[in-house]
Amino acid sequence: MFGLEALDLARIQFAFTISFHIIFPAITIGLASYLAVLEGLWLKTREEVYRDLYHFWSKIFAVNFGMGVVSGLVMAYQFGTNWSAFSDFAGAVTGPLLTYEVLTAFFLEAGFLGVMLFGWNRVGPGLHFFSTVMVAIGTLISTFWILASNSWMHTPQGFEIVDGRVIPVDWLAVVFNPSFPYRLAHMATAAFLATAFFVGASAAWHLLRGRDNPAIRKMLSMAMWMALLVAPVQAFIGDLHGLNTLKYQPAKIAAMEGHWDNSSGEPTPLILFGWPDMEAEQTRFKLEIPALGSLILTHSLDQQVPALKEFAPEDRPNSTLVFWTFRIMVALGLLMILTGLWSLWLRRSGGLFHSRPFLHLAVWMGPSGIVAILAGWFTTEVGRQPWVVHGLMRTADASSGHSLAQMSLTLALFVVVYFALFGAGLGYMMRLVRKGPVTDEGREVAHGGPGQPRTPSRPLSAAEDDEDGDHLQTERN
Structure with a gap:
């Protein structure tokens, strides 16, 4: 097939x-x-x-x-x-x-x-x-x-x-x-955020259609409070999870960052966009910020992040896929934070339930939590490859052989x-x-x-x- x-x-x-x-x-x-x-x-x-x-x-x-x-x-x-x-x-x-x-x-x-x-x-x-x-x-x-x-x-x-x-x-x-506390907190928080934006989107949808009552308003208000308070917490948990992953699964981090080579001796840049080419062993068309990768992933400006070329080709995850699923997750997380901040500004000015641009954004953000969970799950599981149990059993050895x-x-x-x-x-x-x-x-x-x-x-x-x-x-x- x-x-x-x-x-x-x-x-x-x-x-x-x-x-x-x-x-x-x-x-x-x-x-x-x-x-x-x-x-x-x-x-x-x-x-x-x-x-x-x-x-x-x-x-x-x-x-x-x-x-x-x-x-x-x-x-x-x-x-x-x-x-x-x-x-x-x-x-x-x-x-x-x-x-x-x-x-x-x-x-x-x-x-x-x-x-x-x-x-x-x-x-x-x-x-x-x-x-x-x-x-x-x-x-x-x-x-x-x-x-x-x-x-x-x-x-x-x-x-x-x-x-x-x-x-x-x-x-x-x-x-x-070692990874359990971080992954448990990350997943549970993601579930709360996904539900909050689902509830908020349903309320915004009704408000856009002129159905304005106390229940609809309460739905939107509670959902946006959750977004405002929990989305930044999720970003903090994600940072801790990333540090843990760097320690125990460095190849996954290298694949997520599309980072191939440390031969220059320079701090690791943050590649915002690009296309990791697994065969050419490079990230094409990349747009990067010097040293920011080291700052985010090691909290220093002089340490390097492990590069994919430090691992045997058969031990490398598919960087092309996890590079983009990780960025989808992060981008949606940033949008959640911005949505929560916008809702706070509108709440203070009395326009939370009347701003049509914001309500349209809330509707479009309805599936964002689920999409972010799926993108994060793909990043985690594909990033573990080629292992089904990391370091112990390869995925190729785990199947039933159908x-x-x-x-x-x-x-x-x-x-x-x-x-x-x-x-x-x-x-x-x-x-x-x-x-x-x-x-x-x-x-x-x-x-x-x-x-x-x-x-x-x-x-x-x-x-x-x-x-x-x-x-x-x-x-x-």
Whole structure:
């Protein structure tokens, strides 16, 4: 297929499925915490706007959560189907870590999710809020274990190799491996930012169409506060993560920077733009700032950053790809910071909800968090190549050895099924977003409960919307 080998198709298939999957957990993490904040504010203030927003976003959360679970199951199966050699080699580490995720995070979420989605009128407000908080904590615990497993593949420690297999000897060292704290903070913060810009974009979209009410305003206001406060924090975390990567995976940093040669003895420049040529071993058409690369990556003006030519050709990541995915991530991060600063200026001048140029920017920034996560994930994972477990096992040795025809068929099926299934799911979720929160106090609301028309009969009932756009079980208190 297109001159690719079976191993290439296996890697593309994994990248394709994880690209779809990562969208849903990222939004789930952010929305779960957002819902906990909304319900907490509702209980504290009794302002109806928080309750209205909770019911609106809980529908979207339900759809997103369901798609995340389904796409996650596929990811787990691929370790056995396409990467069985890796599972045989490192399964004693990755298997238990994924099991811990199920036993702690997934069971916690499953235990309280039903109460959260369907218990608004069936349990007390304290118990319902506790359930929402538990679901939010469950999403963060899930992030903890998934990042622990993935980070160990980047910076493995706490193990011995016995008979060609990895055997854990220190679980604390395995879990809290050198890159884990930075990658956990970076990913969790990215999920919060992605959700904030998703929420902000939906509010801006409604405001541009003349739908101006307290709930829409509150959505935009909360989202922009999150952008203003958290985007700079994410930049700081990213800097720490970069220093850690420079220490443990210097070839990845060299590839991200498109930096090939240190023979001049000069501090490393920062290449803003260019085209790394892997065959010619140079970055073409580059626009660079002298010494700035050393300042950013080593916090000094006299140290050099490792160059790609210091590593054997077979040990170099694909600089052409990670050079640009890294810059996409950084550019979007800078735009997030600028958006937050612009929102602060407009807030002070009273124009946050009326500036059409800003509202248009907020709409366009809606998918920025997800795109930045995908770009960052590609940078991290492609930058680890050619290793599946850094320094221990090459990706070429990790696959199951399926034929080109088998991988071509399964990849084609994945593409068709994923675009059909998850495309429909995303379309339905965006339909819910377009409806917006209902705040009409004069509308008759269908209450839940035994024998009532809004009693859920299946999980996705949490996301049902009738012709009038009534809330799900929104009892007026």
